[in-house]
Amino acid sequence: MRLNEIYRFLDEISPFDLQEEWDNSGINVGINDEVERIYLSLDIDENVIEQLKPNSLLITHHPLIFKGIKKVNYNSFSTKYLISLIQKNCSHIAMHTNFDKTHLNNYFARKVLGFDGESADFVFYSDVFMEFDELVDLVKEKMNLKHIRVVKAKDFVKRVAITTGAGMSLLPYVKADCFLTGDIKYHEAMDAKAREINLIDITHYGSEKYFVDALYDDIKDLEIEIIKINSENPFSLI
Known part of the structure; x- marks a missing residue:
């Protein structure tokens, strides 16, 4: 070919x-x-x-x-x-980045985590309505992980945002209670907590x-x- x-x-x-x-x-x-x-x-x-x-x-x-x-x-x-x-x-x-927008975020959110929702450029959004601890357990189970890094800013999550790879530069634009992405740095975690946005670190390799x-x-x-x-x-x- x-x-x-x-x-x-x-x-x-x-x-x-x-x-x-x-x-x-x-x-x-x-x-x-x-x-x-x-x-x-x-x-x-x-x-x-x-x-x-x-x-x-x-x-x-x-x-x-x-x-x-x-x-x-x-x-x-x-x-x-x-x-x-x-x-x-x-x-x-x-x-x-072309495939991130058209395929990968959708695939990870739908096929791996089992969420329904919609994509907006680099971010996939889904309404979940669950306790944060319950959401963390679900992500660990779906990704087959024993441990996962999180930042807990609130107990209940109505909406999640998902960006595979490294998406913390998008934090100021995220319209959700919890952001799932990778490569989260210390000061980015502090920023998210101040914004009252939970974080779940799905890691760069693990999500992509x-x-x-x-x-x-x-x-x-x-x-x-x-x-x-x-x-x-x-x-x-x-």
């Missing part, structure tokens, strides 16, 4: 024009016009590179290249894996690892082999 043919199909289901100005979704590496198979992963890491067969296309959520590259070496994230992709004659497409399943649902009928592999969480609990 031709790379440009796949790109056009992806653009139809989640237009790349929807990406944020600072983003770099789309073709990051386009060195093989003919693609023999497609791999899906949240990110690129050593495990992904090891599984990648030559002449393939790797589609990830996060772009490999965000900014201009001034030098190529083996000790930086972008250029290290860029070298590996070139050596394997593999292309790379990122579907980042579902990119693979969300995209697979829309491209599984393409006439090409599609392989779900996914990158590993760089964090571990000890």
Whole structure:
């Protein structure tokens, strides 16, 4: 299957024009016009590179290249894996903020947590009407977690807002009693408590690892082999 043919199909289901100005979704590496198979992963890491067969296309959520590259070496994230992709004659497409808006927040909220609601750009809203502690237990159960970081500002939650990945920059605009997102910093937690908005830290990796399943649902009928592999969480609990 031709790379440009796949790109056009992806653009139809989640237009790349929807990406944020600072983003770099789309073709990051386009060195093989003919693609023999497609791999899906949240990110690129050593495990992904090891599984990648030559002449393939790797589609990830996060772009490999965000900014201009001034030098190529083996000790930086972008250029290290860029070298590996070139050596394997593999292309790379990122579907980042465009896919957040069209698919990922909806998929995580509906398919993983089981909430109904609606999306407004980067935020999914749902009316839940439950005790905060009950909501925390539900999220832990659905995400299969033993522990989760929370900020409790009030006991009862009427409405939740959900942004996968890192969404705390959206806090001033959130119209909900509880905000579920990742990468929450200390002063952001203090700010949320002052605003009387509960927080549940669903973590960056934990909420976005579902990119693979969300995209697979829309491209599984393409006439090409599609392989779900996914990158590993760089964090571990000890």
